[in-house]
Each structure stands twice: as structure tokens, then as C-alpha cells.
Amino acid sequence: MHPLLFSIIDNIRSLGWGGAFQLLRNGLVLGSLYALIALGYTMIYGILKLLNFAHGDVYMVGAFLGYGILTRLNGPLNLAIGIVPAIALMFAVAMAGSGVLGVAIERFAYRPLRNAPRIAPLITAIGVSFFLENSVQLLTNGYQYTYNPFELGKTGTEELGPLYHTVFSVAGNPVTTVQLFVVGAALLLMAALVLLVSRTKFGKSMRATAFDREAASMMGIDTDRVIAITFFIASMLAGAAGVMFGLYLGVTYYFMGFLAGLKAFTAAVIGGIGSIPGAMLGGLIIGLVESFAIGYVGGQWSDIVIFGLFILFMLFRPRGLLGSRAIQKV
Amino acid sequence: MSDQPNTPAPEQPGVEQTRIGVDSWVAESEDRQARTRGFFGPAARGWDASPDSVKLFLFIAVAGTLPFWMNAGDLFIYGLFTVLYATLGLGLNVVVGFAGLLDLGYVAYFGIGAYGYALVSSDHYGIHWPTLAALPALTAFTGLVGLLLGFTSRRLVGDYFAIVTLFFLQAFLVFTNTANPDIAGVGLTGGSSGIGNLDPLKFFGYALTSVKQQYYFFLAVLVLATAGLYFANRSRTGRAWRALREDPLAAEVMSIPVNRLKRLAIVMGAALAGLCGGIFAAIQTAVTSSNFTLNVLIFIFAVVILGGLGSIAGPILGAIVINVSFQFLQPQNDHPDIKRWLFYGAIVLFVALMKPWYRAVVVLGGTLAFGFAVHAIVSATAATSWTGGAVTDTGHASVGKAIADWVVIPNQTLHGGFDTYAYIGLVVLVCVVRSTSGWWRSLILIPTLYMTAVVWETVLAPSPAVTAEILFGVLLIVIMTARPQGLIGTARVEIV
Numbered sequence: 032m033h034p035l036l037f038s039i040i041d042n043i044r045s046l047g048w049g050g051a052f053q054l055l056r057n058g059l060v061l062g063s064l065y066a067l068i069a070l071g072y073t074m075i076y077g078i079l080k081l082l083n084f085a086h087g088d089v090y091m092v093g094a095f096l097g098y099g100i101l102t103r104l105n106g107p108l109n110l111a112i113g114i115v116p117a118i119a120l121m122f123a124v125a126m127a128g129s130g131v132l133g134v135a136i137e138r139f140a141y142r143p144l145r146n147a148p149r150i151a152p153l154i155t156a157i158g159v160s161f162f163l164e165n166s167v168q169l170l171t172n173g174y175q176y177t178y179n180p181f182e183l184g185k186t187g188t189e190e191l192g193p194l195y196h197t198v199f200s201v202a203g204n205p206v207t208t209v210q211l212f213v214v215g216a217a218l219l220l221m222a223a224l225v226l227l228v229s230r231t232k233f234g235k236s237m238r239a240t241a242f243d244r245e246a247a248s249m250m251g252i253d254t255d256r257v258i259a260i261t262f263f264i265a266s267m268l269a270g271a272a273g274v275m276f277g278l279y280l281g282v283t284y285y286f287m288g289f290l291a292g293l294k295a296f297t298a299a300v301i302g303g304i305g306s307i308p309g310a311m312l313g314g315l316i317i318g319l320v321e322s323f324a325i326g327y328v329g330g331q332w333s334d335i336v337i338f339g340l341f342i343l344f345m346l347f348r349p350r351g352l353l354g355s356r357a358i359q360k361v
Numbered sequence: 362m363s364d365q366p367n368t369p370a371p372e373q374p375g376v377e378q379t380r381i382g383v384d385s386w387v388a389e390s391e392d393r394q395a396r397t398r399g400f401f402g403p404a405a406r407g408w409d410a411s412p413d414s415v416k417l418f419l420f421i422a423v424a425g426t427l428p429f430w431m432n433a434g435d436l437f438i439y440g441l442f443t444v445l446y447a448t449l450g451l452g453l454n455v456v457v458g459f460a461g462l463l464d465l466g467y468v469a470y471f472g473i474g475a476y477g478y479a480l481v482s483s484d485h486y487g488i489h490w491p492t493l494a495a496l497p498a499l500t501a502f503t504g505l506v507g508l509l510l511g512f513t514s515r516r517l518v519g520d521y522f523a524i525v526t527l528f529f530l531q532a533f534l535v536f537t538n539t540a541n542p543d544i545a546g547v548g549l550t551g552g553s554s555g556i557g558n559l560d561p562l563k564f565f566g567y568a569l570t571s572v573k574q575q576y577y578f579f580l581a582v583l584v585l586a587t588a589g590l591y592f593a594n595r596s597r598t599g600r601a602w603r604a605l606r607e608d609p610l611a612a613e614v615m616s617i618p619v620n621r622l623k624r625l626a627i628v629m630g631a632a633l634a635g636l637c638g639g640i641f642a643a644i645q646t647a648v649t650s651s652n653f654t655l656n657v658l659i660f661i662f663a664v665v666i667l668g669g670l671g672s673i674a675g676p677i678l679g680a681i682v683i684n685v686s687f688q689f690l691q692p693q694n695d696h697p698d699i700k701r702w703l704f705y706g707a708i709v710l711f712v713a714l715m716k717p718w719y720r721a722v723v724v725l726g727g728t729l730a731f732g733f734a735v736h737a738i739v740s741a742t743a744a745t746s747w748t749g750g751a752v753t754d755t756g757h758a759s760v761g762k763a764i765a766d767w768v769v770i771p772n773q774t775l776h777g778g779f780d781t782y783a784y785i786g787l788v789v790l791v792c793v794v795r796s797t798s799g800w801w802r803s804l805i806l807i808p809t810l811y812m813t814a815v816v817w818e819t820v821l822a823p824s825p826a827v828t829a830e831i832l833f834g835v836l837l838i839v840i841m842t843a844r845p846q847g848l849i850g851t852a853r854v855e856i857v
Contacts, residue, residue, distance in 0.1 A: 061708075076520075080520075082520035082524060086832060135792060137795070138792075138840075139792055139795055139796075142843065143842040144841065144842060147841075147845065148458070148461070149461075150461055150463055150608075151841050151845055152841075153520060153523060154463070154662065154666060154837055154841050155837060155841040155842060156374045156836050157659070157662065157714060157837060158463070158833075158835070158836070158837025158838040158841065159834065159838060161655075161659050161831075161832075161833060161834035161837070162834030162835055162838065164834075165827050165830040165831045165834060166784065166788075168829055168830075169820060169821070169825050169827045169828070170780065170784060172824075173827075176684070209413065214713070235526045254809075275484060275663050289655070290531070293527065293528060293531060297524075297528070299813055300521070300524070302856075306611065309449070313679045321712075330562050331535065331539040331540045332540060334532060334535045335532050335533060335535060335536065335540065338529070338531070338532040341525070341528060342513065342525065345513055345521065345525060346513060349521070
């Protein structure tokens with residue numbers, strides 16, 4: 032038997048049930064972040080049939096916007112305002128900023144290519160992604176910036192700030208406020224999105240545009256506007272995920288969007304691209320797979336495990352778990 | 362594709378778009394006439410009339426003289442690397458330009474070729490294959506890897522293939538850099554330090570060790586690849602590729618074996634990249650995974666797209682333009698002032714191409730006046746630290762002085778956030794320029810150009826390496842949205 036398999040079994044034994052719970056908890060938190068980004072991919076793919084490579088970088092910009100607000104408020108240790116309004120402000124600015132960025136990307140990079148051959152907007156998307164990544168690298172000198180979330184709102188002699196207080200423990204494994212907050216906020220945003228898409232008039236025009244853009248525009252739907260708003264919402268979710276990532280893991284750096292985007296896209300594909308519940312499911316699966324792969328196989332192999340999973344899905348179930356079978360119309 | 366309406370996009374001034382419903386001969390007749398007029402007319406006519414073989418021989422004749430007037434260092438970065446990128450670009454052009462598949466794992470084949478050469482021709486495992494066995498074996502092996510990945514392309518239309526290959530590149534990087542599994546007691550890929558001490562290329566006991574020899578060898582590979590792809594492009598297979606690229610569904614209906622042709626294109630591109638990788642590794646005498654990152658991929662994409670997707674001469678021209686300007690931007694190859702001349706030259710050229718000519722004059726003059734006015738206002742009203750920043754790397758002191766009197770360069774340590782706001786402001790201004798037209802556009806162009814100069818002097822010029830990467834990203838966006846056929850490709854005309 033291969034030594035890697037031995038080490039996996041060893042890891043499972045030595046980590047035990049407590050370790051398994053930790054991996055499950057980390058996977059759920061990570062998975063809700065991936066799900067938020069994957070939603071953006073799936074929405075944009077659904078409406079434009081475009082793989083928006085720049086989406087991961089919008090998420091990165093969101094994380095930096097949150098960091099910028101945090102430093103404008105005098106940093107995590109001596110916040111100018113209370114911790115709840117501070118976090119709310121970070122979310123508001125990051126979501127609005129990312130949303131505007133998404134709309135600008137759509138307006139200036141994708142809209143001129145609406146009727147171009149399929150490969151043209153894809154190449155443009157790579158260009159946008161590369162532009163955003165390197166612009167942030169230029170402006171941040173390529174440094175990592177840390178939110179120091181464990182110090183956020185810390186008072187007096189406390190060891191950890193309120194975000195890192197233990198809410199409850201399972202067999203001695205703590206679950207902290209920030210972990211609950213990330214999962215809860217992600218669920219809330221997803222619920223809002225589902226309601227928006229399924230219950231409102233705008234959601235209806237969005238679904239119509241995704242189904243058939245030409246027919247939708249003949250029915251009096253301003254498809255350009257619908258697409259722009261879709262980009263706004265998708266990028267907003269990515270920006271929120273960026274701030275959550277900063278609050279949860281603490282660091283933000285210019286290259287973080289690339290891998291996160293790749294994994295979130297995998298999540299969207301595994302769930303079934305174009306399907307909103309599929310993106311959530313796929314995000315959770317990818318988060319759990321990554322977490323367990325890190326724990327049991329080793330951190331250096333986790334990307335390769337996800338890649339393998341992706342290839343398997345591509346070969347045997349390309350429409351994903353909840354996706355509908357694509358029928359090519361002529 | 363049925364969900365893409367056939368309505369023409371709204372006409373945007375200055376943006377050349379696919380013209381629908383016009384015959385290509387008619388649509389291009391004006392361009393053809395314009396080409397043969399004017400000062401360069403005779404040269405253009407002669408170039409058009411000469412057969413392709415003559416053009417190739419002209420290129421060989423010019424490229425062959427480089428070693429006679431360049432020193433070894435210049436030949437390495439301007440000559441050898443241009444040839445390397447041109448060959449890589451040709452291979453990528455088969456996949457992206459001929460067959461229309463977005464292969465984002467292309468650099469991984471390049472890396473597999475390089476690592477393959479390192480494994481069979483170094484002391485790492487003590488294996489020393491002769492070059493004549495190693496290079497063909499590598500070429501075949503990378504082709505096989507391409508074939509395996511190509512099997513997934515059967516199900517994968519467009520974007521899915523792009524993401525699978527991108528993930529493949531990422532997995533390759535993680536595998537070589539971090540995973541580095543132990544095989545026979547040694548880490549297979551040497552981790553982040555890579556594998557060193559590779560054998561030089563050696564044919565019949567004659568080792569290619571000097572840059573000059575390596576350059577001629579690589580040039581020969583490029584010429585052979587160019588000729589091979591030229592004939593492949595004109596063959597039945599080449600025509601089938603074009604049909605496949607334009608409309609896969611229609612091609613399939615015409616009984617073209619779509620999947621086999623896709624795989625063939627991927628295998629050919631991969632094999633050429635693998636061959637390049639082997640030669641590259643032998644020339645560098647070392648491989649590390651940092652040679653095969655996303656940046657290299659974007660570089661090759663920029664080469665192919667600038668030259669023109671689907672054209673044979675395109676990647677060569679693109680490689681010359683991009684590699685030479687990229688090397689000028691590198692901090693270690695810094696020539697005094699040359700970055701600045703390139704930058705301001707590009708701006709003046711960009712404005713000078715505006716039509717009609719008096720608009721160009723107004724914009725240029727306006728930008729100059731605007732700059733002096735802003736500088737005067739800032740130095741009169743604000744603290745001296747706002748104009749006290751130093752101009753980076755000047756060759757001539759007078760040029761630096763003139764620039765510092767025109768561009769507002771704040772002191773970086775006192776006004777730390779300025780660069781971020783200036784950069785974002787520039788991006789916003791460019792977006793505004795894009796969405797206006799006519800005289801409004803020219804008017805807004807004036808502060809935009811000035812802002813470009815400010816950002817260049819304060820942010821971009823001090824960190825040229827990242828600037829080059831940003832410019833590649835911008836290049837991809839600008840070329841695809843404004844001139845998708847690249848420098849020498851022909852515009853697509855859809856006949857409805």
C-alpha cells in the first residue's frame with residue numbers, strides 16, 4: 032500500500048472525533064465563503080454564459096475595502112465606534128464598492144463584446160483579473176495586510192476580542208462567535224438572494240434574461256440593465272465574502288482571489304452551473320472537502336484533491352448535482 | 362449560441378467592430394486602397410506582393426544578423442527570449458487561434474517539458490540521456506499529457522475547458538513546488554529550489570554552450586515550427602480547424618470530426634510547448650516552478666493576441682514587440698530614460714492617431730498647458746511637500762527637471778495614500794473617457810492624459826515589474842474590445 036494511504040489512516044486515528052469535529056466546523060465556515068463567491072459565478076454564468084474570471088479578484092478587492100475602513104477607524108484595538116457599527120460599516124462599504132466595481136467591469140470590459148465570438152470575452156475576463164490583481168499588488172507593494180480580528184473590539188485585560196469568544200463547545204472544541212457569524216451571515220445573504228430571484232419582479236426579469244436574452248428584450252425587459260444589476264448583486268456577495276474572510280482568517284493579500292475564485296468556480300460547477308441552490312451546495316462540499324483534505328491528507332495536497340474531484344465531475348456528471356441537462360439549440 | 366441575438370451592437374465611435382451583413386472584400390476595400398497610398402505605399406505593395414517564403418527568408422536574414430552586433434547579454438534577453446516566446450506563441454496559437462479553444466494550462470506543458478528534461482539530463486537521478494533522445498521523448502510525452510487533458514474537452518465546451526486547464530496549471534504548480542513527492546529517495550521536482558546543473562544541449566558530441574549557438578538553434582526550431590504550422594494551416598486540417606473555431610455545431614453537421622480535431626490542436630500545441638520547455642531548461646541549466654506561473658501564461662497570451670489570433674506571423678511580431686518592451690521595463694535591464702521615452706512616446710503616438718489632426722493638436726497642447734497650470738496652482742497654494750517628490754531614475758538631469766516642473770509628484774513619505782487615490786482616479790477617468798464621445802471625449806482626455814503622467818511618475822515607474830504585468834492585463838482588455846484581430850490579423854466580417 033502506498034505510504035500516503037498509511038499516513039491518511041494514521042491522521043484519522045490520531046485526530047479522533049474531536050479533530051473530525053474541528054475539520055467539520057472549519058469546512059462549514061470555509062464552505063459558506065465559497066458558496067457566496069460561487070453564487071456570483073453561477074449568476075453571471077447563468078445570465079451571460081460568461082465565465083467571469085475576475086470574480087475572485089472582486090472578492091479580493093472587497094477584503095481590501097474592508098481593511099481600508101478598519102484602518103480608517105483607527106484599527107482593531109482602539110476602534111473609533113462600537114464593534115457592531117464598525118463591522119456593519121465595513122460590510123456596507125465593501126459590498127457597495129465591490130458592486131460598483133462589478134458593474135464597471137461589465138460595462139467596460141464585457142458589454143462591448145456582447146455579440147463577439149465566445150472566446151473574446153473570456154480573454155478579456157482574464158485580462159481584467161490580471162489587471163485587478165496586479166493593480167492591488169502595485170498599490171499594496173505585494174504585502175499581506177492583517178485585520179487582527181482577534182483583537183477587534185478588545186477591552187481591558189481580555190485575551191481575545193468579542194469575535195473570538197467561545198459560544199459553545201463540542202467535546203472541548205470551541206465554536207467562536209466569528210464562525211457562527213460567518214455561517215449565519217452567509218445563510219442570510221443567500222436567503223435574501225433566493226427571495227429576490229424567486230419572488231420579486233426583478234428576479235423574474237433576471238430569470239427571463241437568463242433563459243433567453245433576445246426574447247426577454249422583446250418582452251420589454253431592459254436586458255442591459257438587468258445584466259448590470261446582476262453583476263452588482265454578484266459582486267456585492269463576493270465583497271461580503273471578502274470581509275468575512277478577513278474577519279475569520281485575518282489576512283488579505285493581492286493574490287487571494289485567484290485560488291478562491293478557482294475553487295468557487297469548481298463549487299459552482301459541482302453544484303450545477305446556473306443553479307443557485309447548486310452553488311450553495313457545491314460551496315459547502317468544496318469547503319468540507321478542502322478542510323478534511325488538509326486535516327487528513329496534508330495541506331499541500333488539498334488543491335490537487337479538489338482538482339481531481341473537479342475532473343471526475345467533468346467526466347461523469349458535467350451538469351453537476353443540481354444542474355439541468357444542457358440542450359444545445361440550433 | 363441561440364441565445365445570442367443577432368442585432369448589431371450599438372455603433373461606438375472609434376471602436377472597430379465585426380461588421381455584419383457586409384461582404385469582406387467590400388468591407389476591406391478602403392483599407393486596401395489606403396495601404397497602397399502615401400509614403401510607405403510602395404513598400405506596402407511590395408510586401409503584399411512578395412510570397413510568404415520570401416517574407417520568412419527576410420525574417421531569417423534579419424534575425425540571423427543579431428549575434429553579430431549584440432553582446433551575449435543583450436542577445437540572451439532580446440534575441441533568445443523573443444524566439445522562445447515566439448515559438449511558445451505559435452504553439453498557443455494552434456490551440457487558441459486555429460481551433461478556438463481557450464487553453465489556460467499551456468504553461469504547464471512548457472513546465473512539463475522543462476522538468477522532463479531536468480529529470481532525464483541531470484545529476485538529480487543521475488540519468489543523462491543524449492539530447493537527440495531527450496527532446497523527441499519530451500515532445501511526445503507532453504503531447505500525450507495534452508491528449509489526456511484533451512479527452513476531457515469532449516464534454517467541455519468553451520469555458521469549462523478553460524477552467525479545467527487553468528486548474529491543471531495550478532495543480533502542476535502545487536505539485537512541483539509544494540507536493541514534491543519522494544521517489545527513489547529524492548524529491549521528484551526539487552521543491553521550490555527546483556533542479557539545477559542540467560546538461561547542455563549536445564548533438565553528436567558538439568555541445569551548445571554559448572548564447573550565440575543556443576540562439577541559432579532556437580531560431581532554427583522557430584523557423585521549422587513556423588513552416589510546419591504554415592502548411593498545417595493551409596491544409597485540409599487547417600481549414601477544418603477554422604470551421605470548428607467559427608461554429609463547432611455547423612462544423613459537426615458538415616461531418617467534420619470535431620472532437621478529434623480539438624484533440625489534435627491541443628496535442629500539437631502541447632508538444633511544441635514541451636519542446637520549448639526542454640530547450641529552455643537546457644539553456645537555463647536549471648528549472649524552478651517560478652518559471653511557469655500565471656504571469657508567463659499571460660505573457661504568452663499577450664504575445665498571441667497582440668499579433669493577431671490565428672495568424673502565423675502574428676505571434677512572431679507580437680513576441681518581438683512585447684518581449685523587447687517588457688525587457689526595457691525590467692529593473693535590472695534599466696537603460697537611462699528609455700522607459701520614460703517609451704511611455705511618453707506611446708502617449709504622443711496614441712494622441713497623434715486621433716482623427717481629425719487638429720483634435721490631436723488641441724489635446725496635446727491642452728495637456729501640456731493643463732499640466733503647467735495644475736503644477737503652478739498646486740505649488741502656489743499647497744505645501745511644498747506636494748510637489749517635492751523626486752523623479753525616479755533620470756538619465757538626463759534636464760529631462761528630470763522638466764518633468765518635475767510639469768507633473769505633480771508629492772513626497773511619498775508625507776502623502777502615503779496619494780498613489781492609491783491617484784491610481785483609482787485614473788481608472789475612473791479612463792472609464793469616463795470610454796463612455797463619452799466627440800469633443801467631450803477630447804476634453805476629458807486632457808486631464809486623463811495628465812493623470813496618466815502623474816500616476817506613471819509617482820506609482821508605475823518606481824515599480825516597473827508590476828507595471829509590466831498591469832500593462833499586459835490592459836493590453837488583453839483593450840485589444841479584445843477595440844481590435845480583436847490584433848496587429849496583423851484580418852477583421853472578422855460576418856456574412857448574414
